[in-house]
């Protein structure tokens with residue numbers, strides 16, 4: 001259609017998911033944050049490695065297992081080097097691996113601060129009547145769809161909910177629930193006819 005504006009929003013979280021753990025020093029459940037440091041312990045032919053998290057209340061540490069008693073010969077030397085140097089791309093990849101974090105920590109909070117980069121994919125020649133947003137989300141983010149749209153389109157969240165109610169805003173594939181976090185491949189279609 002000539003009156004459709006197609007854009008891609010690339011959504012990159014700024015803060016890695018944070019586990020909630022009982023902190024023995026604080027005496028209660030606290031959010032822990034990745035320190036981006038990896039501790040490696042080579043004991044003979046076996047290697048253990050942990051990503052170190054810190055309590056946001058008191059700084060106490062929690063060691064998240066990355067490798068447990070792994071034979072050193074089974075580890076790729078490049079990977080071992082990255083572990084030993086707490087290489088930044090590796091610590092980021094591990095910190096954003098929310099499923100693996102959940103397996104070790106249980107309750108995990110995904111953060112909603114994210115950097116959104118917009119790219120126009122195609123633009124019609126006539127005035128735009130429909131906006132299609134393709135969401136690219138390479139790493140999991142806790143940013144809700146309604147908050148994302150409100151931030152980026154400078155609309156109130158109640159306005160966003162209203163547009164969804166009237167069918168002028170549709171999210172694919174998950175339907176009209178805009179309170180869930182945005183996911184990779186999600187497509188948001190906004191009817192602009194009659195709105196400006």
Ligand SMILES: [Zn+2]
Pocket residue numbers: 023024025026027030055056057058059060
């Ligand atoms: Zn603490």
